[in-house]
Amino acid sequence: xxxxxxxxxxxxxxxxxxxxxxxxxxxxxxxxxxxxxxxxxxxxxxxxxxxxxxxxxxxxxxxxxxxxxxxxxxxxxxxxxxxxxxxxxxxxxxxxxxxxxxxxxxxxxxxxxxxxxxxxxxxxxxxxxxxxxxxxxxxxxxxxxxxxxxxxxxxxxxxxxxxxxxxxxxxxxxxxxxxxxxxxxxxxxxxxxxxxxxxxxxxxxxxxxxxxxxxxx
Amino acid sequence: xxxxxxxxxxxxxxxxxxxxxxxxxxxxxxxxxxxxxxxxxxxxxxxxxxxxxxxxxxxxxxxxxxxxxxxxxxxxxxxxxxxxxxxxxxxxxxxxxxxxxxxxxxxxxxxxxxxxxxxxxxxxxxxxxxxxxxxxxxxxxxxxxxxxxxxxxxxxxxxxxxxxxxxxxxxxxxxxxxxxxxxxxxxxxxxxxxxxxxxxxxxxxxxxxxxxxxxxxxx
Numbered sequence: 001x002x003x004x005x006x007x008x009x010x011x012x013x014x015x016x017x018x019x020x021x022x023x024x025x026x027x028x029x030x031x032x033x034x035x036x037x038x039x040x041x042x043x044x045x046x047x048x049x050x051x052x053x054x055x056x057x058x059x060x061x062x063x064x065x066x067x068x069x070x071x072x073x074x075x076x077x078x079x080x081x082x083x084x085x086x087x088x089x090x091x092x093x094x095x096x097x098x099x100x101x102x103x104x105x106x107x108x109x110x111x112x113x114x115x116x117x118x119x120x121x122x123x124x125x126x127x128x129x130x131x132x133x134x135x136x137x138x139x140x141x142x143x144x145x146x147x148x149x150x151x152x153x154x155x156x157x158x159x160x161x162x163x164x165x166x167x168x169x170x171x172x173x174x175x176x177x178x179x180x181x182x183x184x185x186x187x188x189x190x191x192x193x194x195x196x197x198x199x200x201x202x203x204x205x206x207x208x209x210x211x212x213x214x215x216x217x
Numbered sequence: 218x219x220x221x222x223x224x225x226x227x228x229x230x231x232x233x234x235x236x237x238x239x240x241x242x243x244x245x246x247x248x249x250x251x252x253x254x255x256x257x258x259x260x261x262x263x264x265x266x267x268x269x270x271x272x273x274x275x276x277x278x279x280x281x282x283x284x285x286x287x288x289x290x291x292x293x294x295x296x297x298x299x300x301x302x303x304x305x306x307x308x309x310x311x312x313x314x315x316x317x318x319x320x321x322x323x324x325x326x327x328x329x330x331x332x333x334x335x336x337x338x339x340x341x342x343x344x345x346x347x348x349x350x351x352x353x354x355x356x357x358x359x360x361x362x363x364x365x366x367x368x369x370x371x372x373x374x375x376x377x378x379x380x381x382x383x384x385x386x387x388x389x390x391x392x393x394x395x396x397x398x399x400x401x402x403x404x405x406x407x408x409x410x411x412x413x414x415x416x417x418x419x420x421x422x423x424x425x426x427x428x429x430x431x432x433x434x435x436x
Binding site for chain 2: 013014015016017019020021024038060061062087089108109110111112166167168169201202203204206207208210211215217
């Protein structure tokens with residue numbers, strides 16, 4: 001548990017949570033001062049009453065806008081350290097969060113005392129990631145980086161291509177024609193994709209392709 | 218003003234949002250009792266025991282589970298007022314909320330005083346839909362439906378077809394759908410045929426994509 005104390009800028013679009021969580025956090029010694037704001041498309045004009053040490057960002061409501069606001073505030077306060085909080089269904093935002101220099105990422109449910117601990121830890125120069133995320137990040141030379149995915153799990157370029165075509169609704173024959181390969185080879189690729197992803201139906205593959213950005217919904 | 222004292226039940230999986238909501242509502246709206254549940258297995262048991270007048274239902278952690286619960290409440294305790302709370306309402310969410318005769322749709326980004334005002338009005342017997350939701354509705358004989366200019370392919374579907382669409386998009390087989398809706402596989406087949414016709418989508422992969430675009434399921 002850290003003993004740092006921070007000036008916190010809290011970005012949350014959930015008005016109720018912004019007020020109540022803000023009030024609760026202020027009661028912890030880890031928080032010296034706190035300003036809570038909603039995310040906006042143009043935070044460039046925001047005037048914040050404190051120079052924050054920590055920027056705490058809740059990603060659950062309008063995550064894209066929250067990330068944008070966070071990046072604008074980080075430009076303004078380059079020394080501030082960002083911590084992100086999200087529901088497990090928004091775990092994919094770990095990637096843009098790390099790109100923004102995340103020093104912490106917490107998966108909900110997150111209790112206030114845990115959040116205060118994370119703030120304290122990060123204010124002292126440490127990092128704080130929820131247990132399930134710890135294998136996905138590494139702390140190298142003062143920076144937080146994503147751990148490269150284990151090789152066996154990654155699809156080859158050709159397999160991604162086949163996955164994309166399946167998700168677009170193309171038949172085996174159409175895929176074979178488009179890629180100028182035999183239907184048998186398409187089948188081979190499909191089997192490998194299914195085995196690697198452990199997803200064994202086309203609807204499941206389609207959802208995976210959308211989740212991972214291979215195709216737009 | 219003759220405001221009735223309400224029993225409000227908050228259905229939200231997360232104690233971290235349930236508790237502040239409770240804390241904010243309790244002193245401002247007349248509430249006799251308030252309880253929260255994160256119990257996904259047996260929310261009905263909680264409801265039978267607590268007999269709330271109003272149930273506040275969070276849609277964001279598991280939308281379809283929330284609607285299944287809402288539907289069960291609507292069928293088994295039809296007098297209960299249902300109020301949905303979400304970051305935003307997709308067409309699908311709106312259509313399903315209206316299918317359970319929701320008296321309120323609240324948006325989490327709206328100012329807190331609006332949310333509390335909404336609960337006061339609902340406790341006075343009014344309906345309250347957040348401005349962004351209200352714009353997409355029209356009233357017929359006091360009951361809301363989706364406005365013609367806010368229509369999308371799926372707003373045309375019946376509540377039953379919406380349920381079948383969701384289960385199909387989740388990758389369930391016709392037989393599984395029949396079991397979970399307690400109808401015959403043949404009836405499921407006819408729902409599937411009709412909804413595909415209405416949506417002009419003729420395979421499951423395309424149907425899954427449309428379902429994701431329309432907010433029926435998470436990808």
